[in-house]
Amino acid sequence: MARNTTMSGRHPMAGSGIALLLAGVLAACGSDEHVREPAPIRGLETHVVAAAGTGAGRAWDGVVEAVRQATLTAQTSGRVAGVMHDVNDRVVAGDVLVRLSAVEQQAGVDAARAQLRLAEATYQRMSRLAEGRYVSKMQLDQARAERDAARAQLANVGQQSAYTTIRSPYAGLVATRNVEPGESVGVGQPLVTVFAPDALRIEVSVPQSQADAIRAHPHSTITFDDGRQVAADDVTVFPAADPATHAVKVRVQLPPLDPVPQPGRTAKVAFPALAGDAYPRIPAAALVRRGETRAVYVLADGRLSLRQLRLGERRGGDIDVIAGLKPGEVIAIDPVAALQALVAARQGD
Numbered sequence: 001m002a003r004n005t006t007m008s009g010r011h012p013m014a015g016s017g018i019a020l021l022l023a024g025v026l027a028a029c030g031s032d033e034h035v036r037e038p039a040p041i042r043g044l045e046t047h048v049v050a051a052a053g054t055g056a057g058r059a060w061d062g063v064v065e066a067v068r069q070a071t072l073t074a075q076t077s078g079r080v081a082g083v084m085h086d087v088n089d090r091v092v093a094g095d096v097l098v099r100l101s102a103v104e105q106q107a108g109v110d111a112a113r114a115q116l117r118l119a120e121a122t123y124q125r126m127s128r129l130a131e132g133r134y135v136s137k138m139q140l141d142q143a144r145a146e147r148d149a150a151r152a153q154l155a156n157v158g159q160q161s162a163y164t165t166i167r168s169p170y171a172g173l174v175a176t177r178n179v180e181p182g183e184s185v186g187v188g189q190p191l192v193t194v195f196a197p198d199a200l201r202i203e204v205s206v207p208q209s210q211a212d213a214i215r216a217h218p219h220s221t222i223t224f225d226d227g228r229q230v231a232a233d234d235v236t237v238f239p240a241a242d243p244a245t246h247a248v249k250v251r252v253q254l255p256p257l258d259p260v261p262q263p264g265r266t267a268k269v270a271f272p273a274l275a276g277d278a279y280p281r282i283p284a285a286a287l288v289r290r291g292e293t294r295a296v297y298v299l300a301d302g303r304l305s306l307r308q309l310r311l312g313e314r315r316g317g318d319i320d321v322i323a324g325l326k327p328g329e330v331i332a333i334d335p336v337a338a339l340q341a342l343v344a345a346r347q348g349d
Contacts, residue, residue: 040302
């Protein structure tokens with residue numbers, strides 16, 4: 001996308017201001033006075049319309065997602081005793097991420113152990129008495145059941161105590177940190193999120209008419225919002241289309257990158273197997289909106305003219321132009337500045 005910038009800065013103006021400027025232009029045009037030839041317009045920030053199909057292939061917007069990502073939540077209630085790792089920290093499997101206070105849980109463990117010791121001793125005593133037929137089989141069975149219940153209770157409270165130490169399930173990066181030391185947390189509350197940076201992907205939905213071409217040549221180019229561009233050849237085209245949208249999902253596995261793109265970050269995925277953009281694209285900010293009408297200011301030979309367009313799909317800050325512009329034409333990026341320049345030229349400034 002080529003831009004010719006000869007003057008920076010834009011002029012913030014409400015819709016009423018644009019209307020007043022348009023009224024001034026119309027008044028000048030309808031005056032009985034001798035109409036002077038407008039002065040050539042210079043100093044506008046402009047954009048040169050590029051030809052369709054000149055890019056690296058048709059592109060679609062996608063979002064980076066982690067194949068392995070885990071949001072670790074509290075499995076027991078308590079107070080946060082410590083947070084051992086922060087966002088962007090690298091961790092290995094088993095690293096302690098968060099510790100919760102274990103006072104109540106430890107008290108439960110101590111009580112369960114004491115109960116188990118009593119139940120175990122009672123069962124052993126009843127077992128010896130049963131050998132001499134001093135107690136019934138039913139009494140022995142009851143003592144055994146109480147011992148087994150005490151064992152289960154100890155295992156349960158022991159697990160609750162183990163839940164106070166939250167560990168990383170695998171090696172990766174800390175993506176989010178949701179708690180601070182001293183906070184009280186309840187069961188199910190998110191604590192931290194960890195993802196594996198070596199397993200990232202992007203999924204996009206393409207028209208089913210384009211799927212076969214991508215399947216035959218599974219190559220892609222990914223462009224991130226910071227301008228970084230990488231090639232990715234691990235491309236999987238899903239076998240079936242969505243019955244509602246008739247679109248086919250395409251999954252692109254990202255190669256190892258440094259720095260690692262965070263999950264949730266947007267990127268454009270282009271497929272060289274497909275022709276470039278079907279239509280010329282222009283900055284959406286250059287549009288003049290009048291009800292249902294969309295137009296742009298076209299600059300030619302130092303003169304500005306307002307031209308109506310037929311538009312297509314919007315992608316990020318750009319929009320496809322189906323009809324109304326030709327490759328090589330120059331448009332004003334800032335419609336307010338263009339209108340001001342037009343008024344000034346009409347008035348001979």
